[in-house]
Amino acid sequence: ELVLTQSPDFQSVTPKEKVTITCRASQSIDSHLHWYQQKPDQSPKLLIKYASQSISGVPSRFSGSGSGTDFTLTINSLEAEDAATYYCHHSSVLFHTFGQGTRLEIK
Amino acid sequence: QVQLVQSGGEVKKPGASVKVSCKASGYPFTSYGLSWVRQAPGQGLQWMGWISAYTGNTNYAQKFQGRVTMTTDTSTSTAYMELRSLRSDDTAVYYCARGGAGGSSSCYFFWGQGTLVTVSS
Numbered sequence: 594e595l596v597l598t599q600s601p602d603f604q605s606v607t608p609k610e611k612v613t614i615t616c617r618a619s620q621s622i623d624s625h626l627h628w629y630q631q632k633p634d635q636s637p638k639l640l641i642k643y644a645s646q647s648i649s650g651v652p653s654r655f656s657g658s659g660s661g662t663d664f665t666l667t668i669n670s671l672e673a674e675d676a677a678t679y680y681c682h683h684s685s686v687l688f689h690t691f692g693q694g695t696r697l698e699i700k
Numbered sequence: 701q702v703q704l705v706q707s708g709g710e711v712k713k714p715g716a717s718v719k720v721s722c723k724a725s726g727y728p729f730t731s732y733g734l735s736w737v738r739q740a741p742g743q744g745l746q747w748m749g750w751i752s753a754y755t756g757n758t759n760y761a762q763k764f765q766g767r768v769t770m771t772t773d774t775s776t777s778t779a780y781m782e783l784r785s786l787r788s789d790d791t792a793v794y795y796c797a798r799g800g801a802g803g804s805s806s807c808y809f810f811w812g813q814g815t816l817v818t819v820s821s
């Protein structure tokens with residue numbers, strides 16, 4: 594069974610910092626990896642699809658990279674509104690799974 | 701605009717069943733599949749399964765096989781998720797989510813607002 598492991602689980606950061614969240618897959622998943630942002634009491638929101646493809650309406654400070662087993666979500670120049678939990682997500686024809694989440698706290 | 705509007709919260713006793721609805725609008729309902737994802741209090745996201753709104757074909761996560769049924773009603777553009785034999789650890793917010801043109805392997809562009817199901821004696 595495919596497992597996605599995110600790191601770190603929690604990070605406290607200051608505004609304007611650059612943040613990197615990683616997601617490691619237990620087996621190669623090509624580029625079938627997506628990133629979501631979830632704020633408290635809200636539904637998740639798609640940020641990046643297929644590892645590095647941008648989503649209309651998502652600020653350009655969010656970017657993704659990687660393929661195979663190692664993926665990265667980067668947030669450049671963090672803003673206070675970016676306080677949230679971030680999830681990676683693998684989708685295949687038969688099976689989907691999520692990483693455990695990374696909570697970002699803004700100092 | 702695309703909207704997924706879910707039914708209201710439910711309180712159920714252990715052993716009971718719950719059926720959550722997800723009414724879609726703003727797009728041709730049968731053109732996209734829908735997934736169901738749940739989130740226990742303070743926990744992460746867990747995929748439950750997917751249904752094609754066009755064919756009704758389903759793909760369930762192994763964890764829920766035999767206990768979940770996903771259906772659609774194309775006349776009302778509504779998807780349903782029924783979970784049986786409820787236990788206290790089924791207490792969670794249940795989301796429906798719509799993919800893109802990639803079928804069952806797509807990411808989720810749109811989400812419902814979530815339905816809290818509480819299982820308690």
